[in-house]
Amino acid sequence: MKKPEFEPPENKSRKEIELGKEFIPSFNSQGLLPCITVDAESKEVLMFAWMSPDALKQTIETGKATYYSRSRGKLWVKGESSGREQQVEQILVDCDQDVVQLRVRVQGEGTCHNGYRSCFYRAVKNNDKNELEYIISDRSFDPEKVYNKS
Amino acid sequence: MKKPEFEPPENKSRKEIELGKEFIPSFNSQGLLPCITVDAESKEVLMFAWMSPDALKQTIETGKATYYSRSRGKLWVKGESSGREQQVEQILVDCDQDVVQLRVRVQGEGTCHNGYRSCFYRAVKNNDKNELEYIISDRSFDPEKVYNKS
Numbered sequence: 001m002k003k004p005e006f007e008p009p010e011n012k013s014r015k016e017i018e019l020g021k022e023f024i025p026s027f028n029s030q031g032l033l034p035c036i037t038v039d040a041e042s043k044e045v046l047m048f049a050w051m052s053p054d055a056l057k058q059t060i061e062t063g064k065a066t067y068y069s070r071s072r073g074k075l076w077v078k079g080e081s082s083g084r085e086q087q088v089e090q091i092l093v094d095c096d097q098d099v100v101q102l103r104v105r106v107q108g109e110g111t112c113h114n115g116y117r118s119c120f121y122r123a124v125k126n127n128d129k130n131e132l133e134y135i136i137s138d139r140s141f142d143p144e145k146v147y148n149k150s
Numbered sequence: 151m152k153k154p155e156f157e158p159p160e161n162k163s164r165k166e167i168e169l170g171k172e173f174i175p176s177f178n179s180q181g182l183l184p185c186i187t188v189d190a191e192s193k194e195v196l197m198f199a200w201m202s203p204d205a206l207k208q209t210i211e212t213g214k215a216t217y218y219s220r221s222r223g224k225l226w227v228k229g230e231s232s233g234r235e236q237q238v239e240q241i242l243v244d245c246d247q248d249v250v251q252l253r254v255r256v257q258g259e260g261t262c263h264n265g266y267r268s269c270f271y272r273a274v275k276n277n278d279k280n281e282l283e284y285i286i287s288d289r290s291f292d293p294e295k296v297y298n299k300s
Contacts, residue, residue: 018264023274023282036186036195043193045186048249060274060282092270093284095262099198101270112245114168120242120251124173124210132154132173132210134243 006053009097018095026098027053032068033100037078037111040089040103046111047119049078051100063088065102082146084108113147115139154207159247168245176248177203182218183250187228187261189268190239190253196261197269199228201250213238215252232296234258263297265289 009017009026017024027033032050039046051059052068055075059066065086069076079085086104093100112119122134159167159176167174177183182200189196201209202218205225209216215236219226229235236254243250262269272284 019286021272021284021286023284034184034198036198038193038195043188043195045188045193045195045251048184048186048244091274093272093274094198094269095264095266095271099269101195114245116245119244119249121245122171122243124241124243134171134173136169136171 006056017097023093024097025053025056025093025100026096028098032070033098035067035100035102037065037086037102037104040105043103044118045120046086046104046106046117049076056100059088059102060091065104079107082108082113084111084146086111108141110140113143115141115143115146154210156203156206167247173243174247175203175206175243175250176246178248182220183248185217185250185252187215187236187252187254190255193253194268195270196236196254196256196267199226206250209238209252210241215254229257232258232263234261234296236261258291260290263293265291265293265296 006025009024012024025033031052033056035049035051036045037047038044049067050070055066055068058075065078065088067076067078085107088102088104090103091100110117116137117140121137124132125135127133156175159174162174175183181202183206185199185201186195187197188194199217200220205216205218208225215228215238217226217228235257238252238254240253241250260267266287267290271287274282275285277283
């Protein structure tokens with residue numbers, strides 16, 4: 001595949017951006033694009049992360065989900081330390097092309113570094129005192145065994 | 151339900167934030183939280199938007215998805231002009247509590263103002279010239295009839 005070059009969206013009309021066939025991703029003022037990653041089969045949201053232009057290009061070229069780590073200030077191939085890579089089946093873009101969605105297949109049994117299938121493992125509920133707290137899902141793997149291998 | 155007050159996450163340990171049962175949403179430097187909204191039944195991602203503390207409180211109190219419109223600088227009850235309200239079935243939060251996911255039931259046949267069930271109606275593919283372009287889904291309603299009622 002040709003190395004993708006992203007054209008700046010400033011020269012495009014709203015109609016071209018929202019209804020056109022041209023891929024014109026719009027990065028925010030920090031040069032980043034929000035990315036929602038879902039399981040290709042179940043459609044369940046697995047995680048949310050950010051992409052720089054290079055992260056998006058690398059994802060397209062390699063077919064492996066690659067994000068931009070804001071805390072580490074560099075590209076981050078998901079699964080490089082855990083072995084739980086994400087094979088990208090499809091890339092979708094929202095109406096104003098400022099958010100992408102990856103549909104991926106995950107190697108192994110989970111995505112989150114805390115041992116859960118999805119990073120969204122807690123649901124808000126009202127407790128007996130009418131306060132908000134979480135219901136927590138069951139873990140799908142032991143993170144100690146995956147991330148602290150000796 | 152008690153009006154929720156959100157405690158600042160600065161006083162909490164990483165363990166309390168990531169594995170605790172306490173709801174401590176972490177808003178970004180603009181005071182906003184990314185929100186992924188999915189169909190409660192199919193789990194399909196419908197849209198991505200932002201929430202201020204007031205938007206999140208109002209969503210919890212009313213059970214109707216309420217976002218913060220950055221372009222209009224105010225709260226935005228989804229569906230207030232189209233009639234396509236989102237009834238919230240569940241609120242999930244990610245590991246570091248800086249992204250929320252709403253599982254909603256939508257009134258009517260679509261979410262996107264362009265006439266699609268989801269805002270993610272375009273998938274990236276390679277065309278014959280080995281360039282990236284979109285495959286576009288079929289519309290689920292005519293936006294002219296919904297938004298330009300006379």
